[in-house]
Amino acid sequence: xxxxTLLTLSLSLPGQLYANEVRVYAHYQAKxxxxxxxxxxxxxxxxxxxxxxxxxxxxxxxxxxxxTGLAALAWPxxxxxxxxxxxxxxxxxxxxxSQVRLPELLLRSVEDPLTRGEREFRxxxxxxxxxxxxxxxxxxxxxxxxxxxxxxxxxxxxxxSGWPVxxxxxFTVGRGFAYELTMTRTRLSRLTADEMKQANxxxxxxxxxxxxxxxxxxxxxxxxxSREQLKSAVVALNQMAETKTIWSKVVAHSQKSLxxxxxxxxxxEVMVERIMGKQIWPxxxxxxxxxxxxxSTFKEGIVVLHFWNYQESPLKQPYGQVGFLDFLCRKRKDxxxxxxxxxxxxxxxxxxxxxxxxxxxxxxxxxxxxxxVVANNLLREIGDPRQSGGQLPMxxxxxxxxxxxxxxxxxxxxxxxxxxxxxxxxxxxxxxxx
Numbered sequence: 001x002x003x004x005t006l007l008t009l010s011l012s013l014p015g016q017l018y019a020n021e022v023r024v025y026a027h028y029q030a031k032x033x034x035x036x037x038x039x040x041x042x043x044x045x046x047x048x049x050x051x052x053x054x055x056x057x058x059x060x061x062x063x064x065x066x067x068t069g070l071a072a073l074a075w076p077x078x079x080x081x082x083x084x085x086x087x088x089x090x091x092x093x094x095x096x097x098s099q100v101r102l103p104e105l106l107l108r109s110v111e112d113p114l115t116r117g118e119r120e121f122r123x124x125x126x127x128x129x130x131x132x133x134x135x136x137x138x139x140x141x142x143x144x145x146x147x148x149x150x151x152x153x154x155x156x157x158x159x160x161s162g163w164p165v166x167x168x169x170x171f172t173v174g175r176g177f178a179y180e181l182t183m184t185r186t187r188l189s190r191l192t193a194d195e196m197k198q199a200n201x202x203x204x205x206x207x208x209x210x211x212x213x214x215x216x217x218x219x220x221x222x223x224x225x226s227r228e229q230l231k232s233a234v235v236a237l238n239q240m241a242e243t244k245t246i247w248s249k250v251v252a253h254s255q256k257s258l259x260x261x262x263x264x265x266x267x268x269e270v271m272v273e274r275i276m277g278k279q280i281w282p283x284x285x286x287x288x289x290x291x292x293x294x295x296s297t298f299k300e301g302i303v304v305l306h307f308w309n310y311q312e313s314p315l316k317q318p319y320g321q322v323g324f325l326d327f328l329c330r331k332r333k334d335x336x337x338x339x340x341x342x343x344x345x346x347x348x349x350x351x352x353x354x355x356x357x358x359x360x361x362x363x364x365x366x367x368x369x370x371x372x373v374v375a376n377n378l379l380r381e382i383g384d385p386r387q388s389g390g391q392l393p394m395x396x397x398x399x400x401x402x403x404x405x406x407x408x409x410x411x412x413x414x415x416x417x418x419x420x421x422x423x424x425x426x427x428x429x430x431x432x433x434x
Contacts, residue, residue, distance in 0.1 A: 008397050016139065017188050019109035019162035019356055020061075023196045023244060025051040026163045027187040028106070028196065032069070032091065035170070035178035044069035046089065047233055048183070049246050050163070051191070060107040061203050062087045065249035071097035075257035076215040079206050079250050082107040086124075093174035095347065103146070103154055104170055106183070111162030125343045129412070133262055141165065151186070199245045206247070209236045230266045232278055233258055233287055234388075238270065259388070268390040271383045272407045279303075281402030285329045285373040286339075288356045288363070293373055299402050304423070308378060308393040310342040310372055312361040320393040321411055322366055324419045329370045335427060338373035340379065342392055347376045405430045 032044040046067040054059050056170045063079040068077040070092035074304065077088060087102045104124040113121040119130050127147045133140040139160045145375045146154035154169035168185040191199060213229055220396070280293035283305055308320035318324075322339070329337040346355035356374060363372055382404075385394055390409045397406035415421045 017161050017190055018111055019052055020034075020055075020191075022052055022055055023191045023193070025049060025187075025189060025191065026161070026185055027246075028167075028183045029186050030181060030183045032089070032179055033182045033197070035180055044071075044091065048102070048106070050212045051202070051246065052109070053200065059083050061199075062107065062245050063250035063365035064089070065253050067253065072257070075254035076210045076213060078254055078257075079203070079247065081203070081207070084207070091179060091391060093177045098173035100171055100173065100181075101119065102181075103166060103167060105154075105156055105164055110144075110158060111160030113158065114158065114162070115140075120209070126154075136404070146181040151341060151347070164189070173239065186301075195245065198243050199247060202240045202243065202245050202247045202251070205236055205240055209233060222361075226370045227266060230258070233271060234266050236268045253297065256419050262268045268385050268409050271385060271388050271390075272319060272409065275382050275404050275407065277403055277405075279401060280378060281398050283375055283378045283381075284367075285340075285378070288360045288372055288374070290353070290356060290374075293371075297371075298336055300336065301334065301336060302339060302427060303398040303402070304427065305338050305340055305378075305396040305398065306393060307340045307382075307396070310339055310341045310359040310362050311343050311355070312358045312365065315362075315365075318411065318414075319366065321420065322368060323416070324412075324414060325395075326368050327419050328368070328424060332424070332427070337367065339370060339375045341372060341408075342379055342394075346374050348378075395423055397423075398431055399430050399433070405433075 019026070027049045028047065030046050030048060032046075034043065047065045049063050049065075051061045060082045062082075062086060064073060065078070067073060067089075069280050071090035073088070073090055078263050080087065082104075086104055088099050088106065089102065091098050091100055103281065104126060108123050110121055110123065110128070110130075110233050112129055114133070121128055121130070128144045129147060130142040130144040141160075142158045144156045144158055146156075150361070154167070156164040156167045163185065164183070165185050168180065170178060170180050174226070207267070209232070212232060226410065237251055237255050241248070241255065255331075259391065282298060285293040287293055295421075304325075304372050306320070306322070306325055308322070308324075325339075341355060341359050343355050343358075345351035346359075352374070358407075359372055359374075382394075386392065393411065395406075395408040395412075396404060399405045406429070408423065408426075412420050412422050
């Protein structure tokens with residue numbers, strides 16, 4: 001009966017998408033507001049994507065992103081599957097915050113009971129009642145209301161996909177503060193087979209990571225992770241970030257959340273480990289007049305790259321330690337030193353010329369003797385430490401084969417009389433290994 005219903009609908013509505021079909025996903029924009037007159041200080045907005053990952057909606061994956069407002073979710077709670085738990089949000093009500101479960105209607109297709117004419121149906125512990133279908137140019141829609149269940153009242157408009165077009169629910173937290181959550185579907189689409197494979201790969205990596213950290217979705221705080229667990233989380237999220245899928249925003253928000261948890265130094269450490277021994281030189285570079293620099297311009301041997309903004313404003317000590325680096329450059333004629341403009345404006349075509357002009361002014365102001373170049377692909381290949389929560393400058397020592405032999409993210413401790421002794425020692429160590 002169900003198969004016949006689906007066949008009939010497919011014939012009458014070509015291209016119709018159903019929530020109980022694998023690879024179909026829906027994206028929602030959500031707004032949470034206090035009911036008028038109640039606790040007007042707190043509100044929240046977020047996005048959630050739901051994806052059917054098993055036949056007949058046996059399991060649905062979900063991911064929450066773009067969360068604003070106070071009491072943000074801990075990063076492990078941003079993604080999961082219905083079999084493992086219902087998605088939650090955190091609500092700040094002034095003197096504290098509470099965890100609120102989202103309605104299971106988001107995670108279970110109700111297309112079959114509605115098209116069969118059933119007006120009462122169960123979703124988890126909730127009972128819903130639907131009115132008569134209404135026809136529109138987009139197909140049939142049903143108005144439904146929730147009876148009992150968790151929280152307060154709820155209503156939804158459901159189309160033939162089986163997922164809500166719009167969902168509104170009310171609940172109370174804290175000392176009886178009332179809130180209303182409105183979720184509007186902004187997209188309904190289907191992944192290709194390859195996209196589904198990539199999305200499933202990210203989901204599996206995520207779920208294993210959550211299991212490894214011992215975090216349960218119903219916990220109320222961010223898990224306290226050991227350094228090794230932090231490192232594992234950074235590596236796993238970095239791996240996930242390499243592939244663009246419907247979960248990419250979830251991964252990006254989680255990386256940011258993880259850095260706030262104290263993983264910045266670990267993330268930088270992972271980045272450094274990834275590039276050690278990697279050949280990155282010579283590379284495509286441009287001088288500060290935007291002329292291509294021939295690779296033969298740089299002599300063979302040890303090269304020290306100095307990634308920094310190289311901008312005339314704001315001029316603040318210690319200027320990325322450029323003065324100390326130039327002192328070492330004039331002292332060590334056996335080494336090639338190269339400054340790499342790493343200001344974000346140098347990476348955008350519309351602002352690149354202004355960035356180079358500013359770098360020229362800084363070079364002249366500091367009387368820098370070593371060449372300064374723009375090599376955006378080089379920074380992308382190595383990895384920008386700022387994306388891992390680190391800070392520029394970044395010093396990279398390359399051996400005679402152009403492979404990364406030493407990396408320092410951030411400023412060196414400086415000997416006032418001898419300058420960058422730590423960097424010079426690293427250079428000599430690379431030379432001795434030859």
